[in-house]
Each structure stands twice: as structure tokens, then as C-alpha cells.
Amino acid sequence: MPSILKLILLSALPLVWAVPAQKRASDPTVIISKPEATVVGSTGIDKVDKFNGIPFALPPTGFLRLKPPQPIKTSLGTIQATSAAKSCPQFTFSTDEKNMPSSVIANLINIPIFQQIINSGEDCLTLDVRRPSGTKADAKLPVLVWIFGGGFEQGASTRYDGSNFVTSSVSLGMPVIFVTMNYRLGGFGFLPGAEILNDGSANIGLVDQRLALKWVADNIGAFGGDPSKVTLWGESAGAISVFDQMAMYDGDNTYNGAPLFRGAIMNSGSIVPANPIDGTKGQAIYDAVVKNAGCSGASDTLACLRGLDYTKFLNAANSVPGILSYNSVAESYLPRPDGTILTQSPEKLVMQGKYASVPFIIGDQEDEGTIFALYQTNLTTTEHIVDYLENLYFFDASRQQLTDFVATYKDTQEYGSPFRTGSLYNWYPQYKRLAAILGDLSFTLTRRVFLNLAQIAKPDVPSWSYLATYAHIIPFLGTFHGSDILQVFYGILPNYASKSIHSYYLSFVYELDPNAKAGDYMHWPRYDNNQSLMNFCIDRGLLLPDNFRQDTYDHMMADIGAFHI
Numbered sequence: 001m002p003s004i005l006k007l008i009l010l011s012a013l014p015l016v017w018a019v020p021a022q023k024r025a026s027d028p029t030v031i032i033s034k035p036e037a038t039v040v041g042s043t044g045i046d047k048v049d050k051f052n053g054i055p056f057a058l059p060p061t062g063f064l065r066l067k068p069p070q071p072i073k074t075s076l077g078t079i080q081a082t083s084a085a086k087s088c089p090q091f092t093f094s095t096d097e098k099n100m101p102s103s104v105i106a107n108l109i110n111i112p113i114f115q116q117i118i119n120s121g122e123d124c125l126t127l128d129v130r131r132p133s134g135t136k137a138d139a140k141l142p143v144l145v146w147i148f149g150g151g152f153e154q155g156a157s158t159r160y161d162g163s164n165f166v167t168s169s170v171s172l173g174m175p176v177i178f179v180t181m182n183y184r185l186g187g188f189g190f191l192p193g194a195e196i197l198n199d200g201s202a203n204i205g206l207v208d209q210r211l212a213l214k215w216v217a218d219n220i221g222a223f224g225g226d227p228s229k230v231t232l233w234g235e236s237a238g239a240i241s242v243f244d245q246m247a248m249y250d251g252d253n254t255y256n257g258a259p260l261f262r263g264a265i266m267n268s269g270s271i272v273p274a275n276p277i278d279g280t281k282g283q284a285i286y287d288a289v290v291k292n293a294g295c296s297g298a299s300d301t302l303a304c305l306r307g308l309d310y311t312k313f314l315n316a317a318n319s320v321p322g323i324l325s326y327n328s329v330a331e332s333y334l335p336r337p338d339g340t341i342l343t344q345s346p347e348k349l350v351m352q353g354k355y356a357s358v359p360f361i362i363g364d365q366e367d368e369g370t371i372f373a374l375y376q377t378n379l380t381t382t383e384h385i386v387d388y389l390e391n392l393y394f395f396d397a398s399r400q401q402l403t404d405f406v407a408t409y410k411d412t413q414e415y416g417s418p419f420r421t422g423s424l425y426n427w428y429p430q431y432k433r434l435a436a437i438l439g440d441l442s443f444t445l446t447r448r449v450f451l452n453l454a455q456i457a458k459p460d461v462p463s464w465s466y467l468a469t470y471a472h473i474i475p476f477l478g479t480f481h482g483s484d485i486l487q488v489f490y491g492i493l494p495n496y497a498s499k500s501i502h503s504y505y506l507s508f509v510y511e512l513d514p515n516a517k518a519g520d521y522m523h524w525p526r527y528d529n530n531q532s533l534m535n536f537c538i539d540r541g542l543l544l545p546d547n548f549r550q551d552t553y554d555h556m557m558a559d560i561g562a563f564h565i
Helices: 002-012 102-108 163-171 194-196 204-223 239-249 281-292 301-307 310-317 346-351 382-392 399-405 431-457 484-490 496-509 552-557
Strands: 031-032 036-040 050-054 076-082 128-134 141-147 177-180 223-237 264-269 358-364 463-468 531-538 541-544
Touching: 002 552, 031 204, 031 552, 036 050, 050 076, 076 382, 128 163, 141 204, 141 239, 141 496, 163 177, 163 484, 163 496, 177 204, 194 281, 204 223, 223 484, 239 264, 239 346, 239 399, 264 496, 281 301, 281 310, 301 484, 310 531, 346 431, 346 496, 358 431, 358 496, 382 399, 382 431, 399 552, 431 552, 484 496, 496 531
Parallel strands: 036 076, 141 177, 141 223, 223 264, 264 358, 358 463, 463 531
Antiparallel strands: 031 036, 050 128, 128 177, 531 541
16 A cells, blocks of 8 residues: 555544453443353443453454354353454455556545454454443343444444444433444455355354344343334444345344344435356356465365465455456456355345335435546446456446446436536546446446335335435545445444434434424435435535436346346
């Protein structure tokens, strides 16, 4: 990574202060039963009790590498949950600021996916809990479980301290318990291939998340939470994970006879139509990792991968293209159908109603694709874009299908992202067109596909949708993917967007309706009411019909089977 940007990124990292291991009289302490443990946390000046790094699975190391997570069945004694948790192994990304406008760099350093995570390792399956200080075990507060994003390649619970959201919940009179978990990423959690499938070890990053939800069901009551009032919330890959938790095991989200969650919030992500885990793309990724690990000649290549030392396997897993690269959202690692955990491609599961019937909120940033189109400066014609999609993305689509699809983005002024900026900010000849295409395929129009299919499959399950445009003025990026982390997750910006979204979301957590406890904020109609979106602006909210780029949407729906990653 270039030295200037590296210094900038490191300066953006939160400070982590060492906390004495010994228990002080004022330390919040919780006794849990599954597994047995005494969890000792700390209380900040924000009057939030914080419990960090609580294990919810055995360390997935040694022979448990690339295996489904295993629950802990022995007592853990006393857990000093006061230090920052170790993150799971990460992709390392680099960005050359010489090839980007300075305004782009200045904004990207605020997105966690662009920030390097240093304290990482395989023994990482832990979760963090935040609660209002002094919460009693019988409080039965609703629980908000956050699943972080990062392209299934990066992210950590330490990047998403929910203390600000808990503080906001208290000030709004809707206090919640906040939980975030680590889950295995990249080749550690989402390695594809027939060998992985035959071993019963597919999509284990999703299974990590599911085991963490079972821990919540077993133990959150001791922290003052109500396990019957759990809402899932995620952003980007975290939002995709939220949908996958709805769709896993054909929609069975029960544990010990009760649902693990009753509502879902998805920021920038939902269904990702995908080819099987042992398909052409998936097998090519597995074979590349095996080759770069030096395991090609092994009689059992998967056993060879499990036997590698940590650094060698990490380097092999990271040798394939990452999301912040030329390949962009043609990701090497993502959830893929495996016949058991995800029985089919997500859009097929929605069509068949094979997902949990829980109310949900789903929405997007206006310019989801801009940060993912930063690396393809050699694309100067629409033919180049067709080549790009054909070679890296959609192996099942004909060239004519892709040509027709790209043609729906008629020009870069009206159909280019950042949208509503005319001829401005077309950094290279096809930047705005590619940004629009990648954003629509990965997030914005697939959201509309999901909503419309869900209305047919489960018309009685309520849903609400939004489009955020509060960062429209940012050059080249607009309201870019991930810009809601500061605006929504942390909510530290004193504007209408932050305040209203917190009220709507907390109302949903409490009543499964964003309007029920949202006070004087405008009514947010259900999506089945004329397909209206809540349009979050920086100073107001508006209602917006969800019919933009309808020609492109119609092409996607007509050939949806061709758009499998």
C-alpha cells in the first residue's frame, strides 16, 4: 500500500486502550449458561455496558479449519470481556492514490472496507454485546444483531461498536441490546469447490453466523435481552447475509422450537443470484487456492489445505482476486448454492417462498456502484463493458443478452452514476456507465427483484424500502456504497437522515413497523402500497416511486437465470 494512504488509513483506525484484566467492583458481570461462563465487561463514559470477545464456538483451527463451527460444551470459567476482540483473517487491499482524484481518497477512508485490520487470526469466532448501563437480567429489551459487511472478505466486530446506537436508543425511549459477531471470511469461510461440497463444509461463514444466533437465543436473556424479539441488521455483505439467514435450510430459522429472529433490516444487499458452489467459477477458485498453496500434487487437497501453517494458507486464500480490484463485485468468495444450507440460488428460493416469513426493511444508497468502478480505467467503450461482464461475471449469459442489457444504459449523462450529475464526474470514458451497471446488478435493481418476487410469494409479509440520496454532492462518488455507515450505523451526523432513520429502525425493532413509534416523522408506506420508496435526503424525507431504470429491470427479470455470478 502506498505510504501516504497507509498513514491516512491507519490514522482513521479507532484507538484501543488496554484494560486491566482484574475485575473491579463496578465492572458489569453476567453469568451465562450455554456454555457456562462468567462474563466480565466494562462501562464507558457513554453509560453503555460493553462485553467484548465472548467465544461462541470452538477455535476453527487445526483439523477444524474449513469445517462447520463447533459449539462449546465445556465451562469457560471467567471471561474478561474488556479488550478488543481478534478479527477473523482478512483480505489485504491496496489503493493507489495516484490513480484517483483526491476527493475520492478523502471519502473512502471513512469506509471500514478500505481500512486495514491488524489484529486478526483464525481463533476469531467471538461476539460483542452492548447494553444500556445497569440493565437488569429481567429487562427483556429487544435485541438488534448486526452482521457486518466487507465483501465476505473483510470486516470485524471491532469496526462496528454499537455503543452509539445503544445511546441513541436510550435517548429515543426505545432501549435495545446490541450484538455483533465475527464470522469467517474469504477462503476461510466461503471457499467453493466440489471438494468443499463433498466434505459438508460449504458456506461455513453463514453457519458461523447461525451458531452466533443460537448463542443469542441461549444467553441474551442473562444480559437483559428478550430472545423472542431479535431483529437482524446488516450492511452490504452483512445485508446479503441477513437475507441468507432468512433463506438458509429453505427458510427454517427455528432453534429449540422458536424463531431465532422475528425481523430483518438490509442496507445495500439482499439476493445474489449465484451458480452452485461446485460450478465452473467456484471450482476455478478452489483450484487456484490449491495451486498457490502448493497442494496440487496431494492425494487429498482439502486435507493439505487444513495442514498448512496459518500464513501459508492465508496467502493462498488471498491469492485470488478481491472485491477492491479490477474484478470488483465478480467476487471470488460469496455464498453459493450447496443443496443443503442454501438449497438453490437465492432468487429461486424467493420465488418458491423458501425463506423465513419475517417483516423486513431493505434499501440502497443511490450510487451503490461508484466505489466498485474505480479500477477499470481501460474500459473505454460499451463493447469493453460487454467483454468485462462476459469474461468475469456471467458465464451463463450469451453475448447478445449482455449487449442488450448494457444498451439499456443509453448514455452516461442520464444513466450514469453518480446519478443526476449530467456530464460531470465521468472519470474515465465508461466510469459512470459501469458504476451504474455494477450498482444495479449487485444491489439496487436486485433489491427490486427481491421485493417484487416476495410480494408474489408472501403477500401478507410486510416490507418497507428506501433509497438514500443524502451524499449526492460528493464528487465522483455521490451517495456511495458504505456511506450509510457514518450516517446510519453511527448516526453521528446531526441531520434529518441520521435522526429519522434511527427512529424508524428502532420503531421497527420494537413493533415490527417503522411507523409505530417514529413520532412526528412522515409516514413510511409499505412497499406493496404503490411500490413507494422512502427517499432519505440530508434535510428531509420524500416518497419516490420505485420505477427508475425500469427498462434495465425488465431485462434483468426476463433473463434472470443468465445473471448468476
